[in-house]
Amino acid sequence: MPVITLPEAVETFVATTNAHDGDALFALFAPGATVIDDGATFATDEEIRGFIKAQLVDPKVVITPTSYEDGRLVASCDGEFPGGPLTFAFVFTTKDDAITHLSIDVA
Template sequence: MTEIDLPRPIAAFIVTNNAHDGDALLALFAPGATVADDGRTHGTEDEIRAWIKSHLTDPNIVITPKSYDGHRLVASGDGDFPGGPLDFAFDFETQDDAIVSLSIEPV
């Protein structure tokens, strides 16, 4: 598979997620960041921390990038959940090497 050139905060999100390090994942988000996933928007540090735990680290999600178009990463997600692996679109907004907004939807 060809390596995809990703901006630093997005590449860090993938590497940190795949290491299942919830604290390091949380540190990638800017103050006031939001995450939209599964029909909910998480907008506080505690909400994002809980989302990371329930949606990424506890199910041991491993994200494998497939394509990137400047803000939207399409990737395969696999882990301890039924029906995987599944493809997801991750729409990132970043500023100063931090994630300010992340929206995730199945593709």
């Protein structure tokens, strides 16, 4: 399998998700960031923290990148949720190594 080179913010997102570190994940998001996942938009600090806990940390999601191009990470994700592993597309917008927008869809 070829080596996938990720921008620093994306690489750190993958590593901290796989470490199930909610505080470190939250620290990756810029003030005013937004997340869109499963048809819901998370825009406040409280909403983003809730998303991180409910969708990444509590189900112990492990992300295995399969491709990355133009801000779009495609990855196999497994954890304590039904139907896994599933393939998701994470579309990142970043500024100064912080995530300003993240959209997640089934790939």
